[in-house]
Amino acid sequence: MQVTICPERAIMEHVTSRWGVLVLQALSDGSSWRFSDLRRKLEVVSEKMLTQTLRTLERDGFVHREVKPVIPPHVEYTLTPLGKGAAGHLVALSSWIEANYPEVAQAQNRYDEA
Amino acid sequence: MQVTICPERAIMEHVTSRWGVLVLQALSDGSSWRFSDLRRKLEVVSEKMLTQTLRTLERDGFVHREVKPVIPPHVEYTLTPLGKGAAGHLVALSSWIEANYPEVAQAQNRYDEA
Numbered sequence: 710m711q712v713t714i715c716p717e718r719a720i721m722e723h724v725t726s727r728w729g730v731l732v733l734q735a736l737s738d739g740s741s742w743r744f745s746d747l748r749r750k751l752e753v754v755s756e757k758m759l760t761q762t763l764r765t766l767e768r769d770g771f772v773h774r775e776v777k778p779v780i781p782p783h784v785e786y787t788l789t790p791l792g793k794g795a796a797g798h799l800v801a802l803s804s805w806i807e808a809n810y811p812e813v814a815q816a817q818n819r820y821d822e823a
Numbered sequence: 824m825q826v827t828i829c830p831e832r833a834i835m836e837h838v839t840s841r842w843g844v845l846v847l848q849a850l851s852d853g854s855s856w857r858f859s860d861l862r863r864k865l866e867v868v869s870e871k872m873l874t875q876t877l878r879t880l881e882r883d884g885f886v887h888r889e890v891k892p893v894i895p896p897h898v899e900y901t902l903t904p905l906g907k908g909a910a911g912h913l914v915a916l917s918s919w920i921e922a923n924y925p926e927v928a929q930a931q932n933r934y935d936e937a
Contacts, residue, residue, distance in 0.1 A: 717920050720920050795920070798912065809908060817884070
């Protein structure tokens, strides 16, 4: 497999970025999220990093941003159909890691004892 | 879905780290790689970062490191069966991005024009 620097690799970096992974996984529950709720969910993310991550994912067409015309107005984020496709792969990887974690922990113990 | 800070999330970060993604994808071709060949393949990675990435993936049980007793000795890296499982998910995500890249590019154009 050829690993080259190309636009596709940039998208791979957006999707697998630290906060990209967590935002896509959080939104993959299918509901719409307010900025403040997402920020609470992700715990240690700064406002600036979350804004930047959401903007990148919106630009890539993975996240839909909607301003709700209520008083006071607020913004809600959901996955687009395209975003559901990307998020599905992250959720699958995450489930795989959870299922195989005991084997990983064993490997870590062997490594640390060697 | 609950996103919490836990050991599984640390493994997710190793697998989806910038160089973790590229190392696992490169090794997923099934052959064994020498350090210098991997470094050439990944292009812009520093020696220190590649060493660190390989060590983390070896400790997690994803990568097997073998010192070849030749003169001069050299080291070869392959995926373990566990590593093949993790890498398979990255390859699937990467193929998905490649297949859907036209739609992502369209979204980016719409965003930039708005």
